[in-house]
Amino acid sequence: MSGAGAAGAPGPPAESGYLPPGLPFFRVGTGRPLVVLPGLGAPHEVPRGFERAAEAGPLRAFALSREVWWIGRRSGLPRTTTMGDLAADTAQALAAFDGPVDVVGISTGGSVALQLAADHPRLVRRLVLVAAGCRLGELGRRGQRAVLDRLDGGDRRGAGAEMVRLIGVRPVARQLEAWIGWLAGPLMLPRFTDDLAAVILAEDAFDLTARLPSITTPTLVVGGDEDSPYGPAVFSETAAGLPNGRLRLYSGRGHVGVQRAPGFARDVLTFLDTP
Missing domain, CATH: 3.40.50.1820 (Alpha/Beta hydrolase fold, catalytic domain)
Incomplete structure (x- = not known):
């Protein structure tokens, strides 16, 4: 990365923060x-x-x-x-790196x-x-639309269930995982769900x-x-x-x-x- 830090200050970049135009990293x-x-x-x-921990593990x-x-x-x-628009935001952040x-x-x-x-x-x-x-x-589009419908209805538990059901593999597992998603919905989607809907x-x-x-x-x-x-x-x-x-x-x-x-x-x- 170039000599500018994540916040635009000189010196090495920070380990976390926000890159222009406000992308968390x-x-x-x-x-x-x-x-x-x-x-x-x-x-x-x-x-x-x-x-x-969940993001860094893989x-x-x-x-x-x-x-x-x-x-x-x-x-x-x-x-x-x-x-x-999302790609343009990312491009702005990557412009700070030295080359592709x-x-x-x-x-x-x-x-x-x-x-x-x-x-x-x-x-x-x-x-x-x-x-x-x-x-x-088609399954992905229908599944994400189901998440959006739940979000628009203010049902974070239901949205959590739909998100987990979307990535399940087999029908039996999807039902079990959806139940876990229903329980964890308020933790999975605590706030800023408008951003999730936009994406x-x-x-x-x-x-x-x-x-x-x-x-x-x-x-x-x-x-x-x-x-x-x-x-x-x-x-x-x-x-x-x-x-x-x-x-x-x-x-x-x-x-x-x-x-x-x-x-x-x-x-x-x-x-x-x-x-």
């Missing part, structure tokens, strides 16, 4: 920068405590050889926000990352889409299928064959539509489980580190 590890754009969630602020393997920058989305998003950087986008963060590569290609060296693709699958609407309209041939950034699409929100067909279509796309599909893994698949971190780093 934290960083772990040392080495060449690796930007990680997280999935759908609230609130849009620097994660603390349990939230920080990044440990990357932090052994990379300086990992977790960069979220700003708060106060209007419902007219588009995926292009490697970007890993997870789920909804993958939508932002792919839009970033389409609209601001000079900022992205290599791209990894984790459980993400050129558009939501859901942005992703509902997101579809870069027609633009894939023009996105030349080397891209690895990583997914599970039991993913519900996107599905293996969308993963395959995304990788095949990109001029420099590759696909890594893990057997028996769902939307969240793909990050725990054996060899996941190795596969991602091997792709990023290939000359």
